[in-house]
Amino acid sequence: MQFNPAWSLVALAVASSLPAVAADVVVKIGHVAPVSGPQAHYGRDNENGARLAVDELNAQGVKIGGNKVRFELVAEDDAADPKQGTAAAQKLCDSKVNGVVGHLNSGTTIPAAKVYDGCGLPMVTPSATNPQLTALGYKNVFRLLANDNALGAGLAQHAKNVLKLKKVAIIDDRTAYGKGVAEVFTKTARQLGMEVVSEQFTNDKAVDFSAILTAIKSKKPDGIFFGGMDPQAGPMLRQMQQLGMSKVYVFGGDGICTEKLSELSSGARTLGNVVCAVGGASLDKLAQGKAWRGRYDAKFPGQFQVYSPYTYDATMVLVDAMKRANSTDPKVYAAKLASTDYQGVTAKVKFEPNGELVSPAMTLYVYKGGKRVALN
Known part of the structure; x- marks a missing residue:
């Protein structure tokens, strides 16, 4: 077929008459x-x-x-x-x-x-x-x-009012999160009349807590609050079982309140002693x-x-x-x-003037059969 330059002109004319498509x-x-x-x-x-x-x-x-x-x-x-x-x-x-x-x-x-x-x-x-x-x-x-003021206080209130605990120990990982939520739990626990028998510190890279837990064990607490994340909480639960601390409750904020905690604790029976809080309602x-x-x-x-x-x-x-x-x-x-x-x-x-959520919910969780289950 012979090329006809007129066809190109017609094509250009048609194209130019089409509406422009705006790019996203x-x-x-x-x-x-x-x-x-x-x-x-x-x-x-x-x-x-x-x-x-x-x-x-x-x-x-x-x-x-x-x-x-x-x-x-x-x-x-x-x-x-x-x-x-x-x-x-x-x-x-x-x-x-x-x-x-x-x-x-x-x-x-x-x-x-x-x-x-x-x-x-x-x-x-x-x-x-x-x-x-x-x-x-x-x-x-x-x-x-919800912020740590709600989480730490809510856990302390549960420890005192529901579980009737009298003596607690504190461990935090010295991060802004771990230290902050632990301080709120500690302050509230004391206000409620619980005795804080030991305050220990670790870091967010640690995996061996035997020395800390041994020192705490001698104080015979009813519960331990851990301010930190689940890569530390999992090994801690295993080591508590190894030290015979199988009846001691473990409290923590949303940092430990994950579905992966069961895996990280390698099936330790102490997982069943965990009570943790998340700043929101249960999806279910x-x-x-x-x-x-x-x-x-x-x-x-x-x-x-x-x-x-x-x-x-x-x-x-x-x-x-x-x-x-x-x-x-x-x-x-x-x-x-x-x-x-x-x-x-x-x-x-909806937000408060300072950027906080208006009326945030909080949910407490426990672990049953290795699965995280909402208490409220």
Whole structure:
């Protein structure tokens, strides 16, 4: 067939008469958690929750400011290390993300909050519970669950009022989270009339607690409060059994209250003595909980731990503020976060003026047959 230049002109004319198709506006949601190291199972779970939210938002075809929006998750690893946490925060600032979900640990979230405040990025943490975070006064920082004041006090009240314990010992890992929640438990226990017979310290890398536990055993406590995370709580439970401390209760905050704790304790009978607290309601008792867990498990089988419903909600809360502001610009939509009134999976999300969640729930859990079971 002979080439006819007129055809090209016709094709160009037709093409130029078609309406222009606007490209999607890309909105970047930053996420930071430890996805390497001993706390990687927490970090993966958190990242999964945010990723599930992003996927579902993209399937909805969200429009903001008259433009179709495509969301991208920009995920960083802070390895639960404060220095790495601030470096990850600065990287997200430099990458011009539109908002941040994270960090997981209080020890990384608190220094990172200063970085985000400096670059004007809104941040919603799904899991950092140290009260100091919102006491810093940053207007762009919000927390999606109960803080350590509620968790530590609630556990102490359960120990005294329900279990009728008289003597307790304290161990904390000296992190911002572990130290903070342990201090609240200790203070409340004393106020309730319990005797604190020993206060011991470890770190968030330790695996051998035999010396600490031996010193505590001589004090004959009814219970031990551990301020820390499950990579330490698991070995601690095994070593308590080896030392014959099989009747001593073990209390802890959300840091130990994971499904993985059963595996980390290697089937120790002392797992049955654990009472732990999470700053939210049990998924099984939430209207959207079971359906959400089904979607999560279908996409990320066997990876659920604790906080992924909160990272999911935190992502949705950021986007809800963008919709109400009709803008994805952090400088524009940030002010709308303070007036959030959003029905999430985990709660009806409203914030106090300092960024704390209004009327946060708290759930106590125990372990039966190796499975985590809600008490309330």
